[in-house]
Amino acid sequence: MEQTTSNYSYSNSNNSKNEKNINLNDIKQLKSKYYETELEKEGLNSLVESLKTKVRTLQQQIFVQESSIQLTQQLKSEKEILLEQVEKYKQKINDSDLQLNLIRKELSSLREDNNDYIRKYNELQQQNVQLQQLNNLLELDKQQLNKKFRENDEEKIILQTELKQCNEQSNLIENVKDEIKTSFEKLDSDYRRLQCKNSEFELEIENLHCEVKRLREKCVLQYHEVDESNKLNDKLKNDIKDLQRLIVEQDRILREKNQQENGIHPAYCNVCNKYIVGVRYKCGHCDDYDICSNCETSNHNRNHMFIKIKRPIDTIGNNKFGKSTLLPEFQLIEQNEQDIDHKVVCNVCHKNVRGVRYKCGHCTKFEICTNCEAYPFNLHDPTHVFIKIKRPVQIDSNEILLPSEFRSIINKSSNI
Numbered sequence: 001m002e003q004t005t006s007n008y009s010y011s012n013s014n015n016s017k018n019e020k021n022i023n024l025n026d027i028k029q030l031k032s033k034y035y036e037t038e039l040e041k042e043g044l045n046s047l048v049e050s051l052k053t054k055v056r057t058l059q060q061q062i063f064v065q066e067s068s069i070q071l072t073q074q075l076k077s078e079k080e081i082l083l084e085q086v087e088k089y090k091q092k093i094n095d096s097d098l099q100l101n102l103i104r105k106e107l108s109s110l111r112e113d114n115n116d117y118i119r120k121y122n123e124l125q126q127q128n129v130q131l132q133q134l135n136n137l138l139e140l141d142k143q144q145l146n147k148k149f150r151e152n153d154e155e156k157i158i159l160q161t162e163l164k165q166c167n168e169q170s171n172l173i174e175n176v177k178d179e180i181k182t183s184f185e186k187l188d189s190d191y192r193r194l195q196c197k198n199s200e201f202e203l204e205i206e207n208l209h210c211e212v213k214r215l216r217e218k219c220v221l222q223y224h225e226v227d228e229s230n231k232l233n234d235k236l237k238n239d240i241k242d243l244q245r246l247i248v249e250q251d252r253i254l255r256e257k258n259q260q261e262n263g264i265h266p267a268y269c270n271v272c273n274k275y276i277v278g279v280r281y282k283c284g285h286c287d288d289y290d291i292c293s294n295c296e297t298s299n300h301n302r303n304h305m306f307i308k309i310k311r312p313i314d315t316i317g318n319n320k321f322g323k324s325t326l327l328p329e330f331q332l333i334e335q336n337e338q339d340i341d342h343k344v345v346c347n348v349c350h351k352n353v354r355g356v357r358y359k360c361g362h363c364t365k366f367e368i369c370t371n372c373e374a375y376p377f378n379l380h381d382p383t384h385v386f387i388k389i390k391r392p393v394q395i396d397s398n399e400i401l402l403p404s405e406f407r408s409i410i411n412k413s414s415n416i
């Protein structure tokens with residue numbers, strides 16, 4: 001078609017007549033060609049139509065084939081179901097075969113039983129015949145027994161005569177019985193004699209009971225005696241315990257005395273935890289605080305004064321001494337610690353007491369200085385103890401510092 005239009009445009013551009021004729025021819029040719037192509041087109045259209053119909057038939061065929069495929073699948077599934085059913089029926093057949101076998105066996109056993117019964121029936125019939133024969137025999141026996149019964153009657157008569165004889169014998173026995181009676185009486189008299197003896201025995205038993213009672217009472221008395229002796233025993237045990245305690249106490253006293261003689265004080269040092277030997281310093285303000293001369297420089301309450309005890313004090317029976325506050329509270333006077341002046345005069349060297357002051361605990365107005373206190377000989381009553389005063393305090397020098405009960409304890413032990 002495009003070709004034809006191009007040709008047509010071409011003819012327009014050239015307006016010559018020759019060319020127009022040629023062009024008409026061309027058009028005729030083209031027209032014939034057009035008709036040809038039209039015809040071809042119709043042919044092709046019919047071909048397309050026939051192809052379309054073919055396609056439709058093919059589609060129908062495809063549809064038919066698909067439906068047939070579905071049908072075969074359905075058939076397959078049905079076939080499987082049927083195969084399962086067949087399996088089941090086969091099993092059922094097997095089961096019924098087994099049952100049939102069982103029934104056959106039962107039948108055969110029943111047949112055997114039946115045979116047995118028939119055999120037994122025959123045996124019973126034979127027995128019946130034998131029993132009839134026996135019955136006949138018994139009939140014969142019965143006749144014989146009747147005959148015997150008659151014979152027995154005769155025997156009975158004979159026995160009656162024998163009974164009479166027996167009665168006679170019974171009379172004889174009665175006589176014998178009388179004889180036995182007389183002998184029984186004799187035995188009775190014997191029995192009475194024995195009863196008398198029995199009563200005698202009973203009396204004796206009663207006597208024995210009395211004796212037993214008496215012995216029991218004696219036993220109770222003896223039990224009481226034992227009880228009392230037990231009490232005495234307990235008392236003695238207690239006494240022994242008391243004595244043992246006394247011995248222990250005596251032992252302790254002896255030990256302490258022994259220690260005293262060896263210069264050992266009956267006190268432990270609170271610093272080194274050893275028995276104090278030599279000089280004992282006892283705190284006058286604490287209940288129970290002692291230190292030895294080695295530990296004297298150790299720290300204790302600065303305001304506390306110590307009592308210097310040179311010889312051991314016998315505190316036996318006087319625990320109060322070890323466990324009491326011996327000195328009153330002192331009022332301290334503040335001073336320069338480097339150069340302490342106690343403002344008292346030494347009773348030995350008559351100089352002012354400086355540094356440490358020793359005041360007699362037993363006397364009024366007796367003071368010594370450190371130097372005089374250190375002399376190895378006695379400058380004062382050796383039974384008196386001194387209070388070591390390191391810091392100046394307010395003390396009325398007319399006052400006796402130690403309470404009287406402690407002074408007497410110290411004096412007593414010094415006189416031993």
Ligand SMILES: [Zn+2]
Pocket residue numbers: 283284285286289300301304305
């Ligand atoms: Zn103290």
Ligand SMILES: [Zn+2]
Pocket residue numbers: 269270271272273274291292293294295296
């Ligand atoms: Zn010590």
Ligand SMILES: [Zn+2]
Pocket residue numbers: 346347348349350351368369370371372373
């Ligand atoms: Zn002095």
Ligand SMILES: [Zn+2]
Pocket residue numbers: 360361362363366380381384
């Ligand atoms: Zn004194």
